[in-house]
Amino acid sequence: MDIRHYTLTLDVNPSQKTINGSTEIDFNLLKQTNNLLFDFWHGLTISKVWVNGKTQNYSHTPDDLVRISLAQALPEGKVKVKIAYGGKPGIAERAPWLGGFQWEKDSKGNPWIAITCQGEGAKIYFPCKDHPSDEPNEGADMFITVPKGLVVAGPGLLQKVTNKKNKSTYHWKTNYTISNYCILFNVGKYKVAKRIYTTIDGNKVPMEYYVLEENFEKAEQLLDLYEQSARILEKYFGEYPWVKEKIGLVETPHLGMEHQTMIAYGNKYEYEKVGGKDFDWLLHHEFGHEWWANKVTNRDWAHMWIQEGICSFGDEMATRELAGEESYLKSMQRSTIGIKNKFPLVRGNEVDSDSAYHGDIYGKGAFFMHTLRWVLGDDIFFPTLKKLATDAQYTYDNTVTTADVEKLFSGAYGKSLQPLFHLFLYTTDKLEVHIMQTGENKYLVRLLNLDMALPLDVQTDAGTKRMFIDKKGIEVISKTTIQVDPKVYYLKKLIYE
Ligand SMILES: [Zn+2]
Numbered sequence: 001m002d003i004r005h006y007t008l009t010l011d012v013n014p015s016q017k018t019i020n021g022s023t024e025i026d027f028n029l030l031k032q033t034n035n036l037l038f039d040f041w042h043g044l045t046i047s048k049v050w051v052n053g054k055t056q057n058y059s060h061t062p063d064d065l066v067r068i069s070l071a072q073a074l075p076e077g078k079v080k081v082k083i084a085y086g087g088k089p090g091i092a093e094r095a096p097w098l099g100g101f102q103w104e105k106d107s108k109g110n111p112w113i114a115i116t117c118q119g120e121g122a123k124i125y126f127p128c129k130d131h132p133s134d135e136p137n138e139g140a141d142m143f144i145t146v147p148k149g150l151v152v153a154g155p156g157l158l159q160k161v162t163n164k165k166n167k168s169t170y171h172w173k174t175n176y177t178i179s180n181y182c183i184l185f186n187v188g189k190y191k192v193a194k195r196i197y198t199t200i201d202g203n204k205v206p207m208e209y210y211v212l213e214e215n216f217e218k219a220e221q222l223l224d225l226y227e228q229s230a231r232i233l234e235k236y237f238g239e240y241p242w243v244k245e246k247i248g249l250v251e252t253p254h255l256g257m258e259h260q261t262m263i264a265y266g267n268k269y270e271y272e273k274v275g276g277k278d279f280d281w282l283l284h285h286e287f288g289h290e291w292w293a294n295k296v297t298n299r300d301w302a303h304m305w306i307q308e309g310i311c312s313f314g315d316e317m318a319t320r321e322l323a324g325e326e327s328y329l330k331s332m333q334r335s336t337i338g339i340k341n342k343f344p345l346v347r348g349n350e351v352d353s354d355s356a357y358h359g360d361i362y363g364k365g366a367f368f369m370h371t372l373r374w375v376l377g378d379d380i381f382f383p384t385l386k387k388l389a390t391d392a393q394y395t396y397d398n399t400v401t402t403a404d405v406e407k408l409f410s411g412a413y414g415k416s417l418q419p420l421f422h423l424f425l426y427t428t429d430k431l432e433v434h435i436m437q438t439g440e441n442k443y444l445v446r447l448l449n450l451d452m453a454l455p456l457d458v459q460t461d462a463g464t465k466r467m468f469i470d471k472k473g474i475e476v477i478s479k480t481t482i483q484v485d486p487k488v489y490y491l492k493k494l495i496y497e
Helices: 213-237 281-288 305-323 325-338 360-376 378-390 402-413 418-426
Strands: 002-013 018-029 033-039 045-051 057-061 065-074 077-087 100-105 111-116 140-147 151-153 157-164 167-174 186-188 190-198 204-212 247-251 263-265 272-274 277-279 431-439 442-447 454-460 463-469 474-477 492-496
Touching: 033 077, 045 057, 045 065, 065 077, 140 151, 151 167, 151 190, 186 204, 186 247, 190 213, 190 247, 204 213, 213 247, 213 277, 213 281, 213 305, 213 378, 263 281, 272 305, 277 305, 281 305, 305 325, 305 360, 305 402, 325 360, 360 378, 360 402, 360 418, 360 454, 378 402, 402 418, 442 454, 442 463, 454 474, 463 474
Parallel strands: 002 140, 204 247, 247 263, 431 492
Antiparallel strands: 002 018, 018 077, 033 065, 045 077, 057 065, 100 111, 111 186, 140 167, 151 186, 157 167, 190 204, 272 277, 431 442, 442 474, 454 463
């Protein structure tokens, strides 16, 4: 099946901590079938299932699957499934890392509700096909009902608020393709701080911050920082991806998450100074995911380093823009300390989200971009990275794998970079550089574990020179002890003899 659209209609009851309503799933069936299968957490109770308007039998099992056995075979073509359900959704144990619902209260005692489910999947609160390879290409509609006085923040654009007795229904709609874990809502006693942002391509997009009433006076400065990050990210990765909707931000009780057109922000306005300017690392990182995760999506969790690693490289670009190239270089050098090299970044072609998700996909992923930048040079590297973020074959409805990234950069380089991608992404090995003294002032420098020539800085008594070094090696003359790659463009092991 190919998922086209989700419609969520849910009544949210903060005092009971329940949700009740239905989800409609529109999809194209690619071949005839007698059975349909969806993901849905077993802790919520299904009351009825319809397929194209007719009720059908189903089973809902402890392994979080809904199996619909059809009375008659369903031919290929458009299908609409509606599932009515309700109950108490699972509580987040440690949001956003261990997700679920958070039924919190703000300092005035108003309900403050958030959902996170990047690891768990959206199946924790609505029935869906829970795999990154199949996003709803025509977007999603959400009709969320809450007690009057509370505000619902969601993806896309707010269509309408309907008040009925003591309840309000917020209709949020996105027409863009969207990851399942971004189809969600936040509830709180929010006010909206707004301005218009003009993108790098001249489009005007509303920038909106759903901020707790009690923090409203802090909103303007946060929007200033949001704009500052927008300028940096657009410079490297191209125009903001969702110009027909909004640049959204919502205050949450958890640290943050990259929810499309409604970034979750919970960093409590704790800014640091970068190059003498205020900077919010959480805001910048989650915003970077609008490009890396939401616009450029990995086809399988196996390639999650693309989302986290390149997004983290975007954080380093903020250092470069605000504090300069030297600060960026220092930051990259410092980052090597945190790289564990316990697991490769890519652990197979298809793996589950738990195996894919480990710390190195951030730091080592970003460092790999730093290495590529050095190998290709800025004139080739930056336009190629921007191409990955803007070319139709990698974005929106299309998804990417590590092989796609490798082919793109190899093409731009004019030579295969496959050995380099293999070493740093598919193994935990470092680049091994052998430095052997062959005479009084003579050295042989060679690579031990890579079948391609790489540019390395070699520092001698005559200064630093960029040299192409391979397994055969290169002879270097120096009266002083030579240094290889002193600025640290590679994760490497130097072996002296
Ligand atoms: Zn991230």
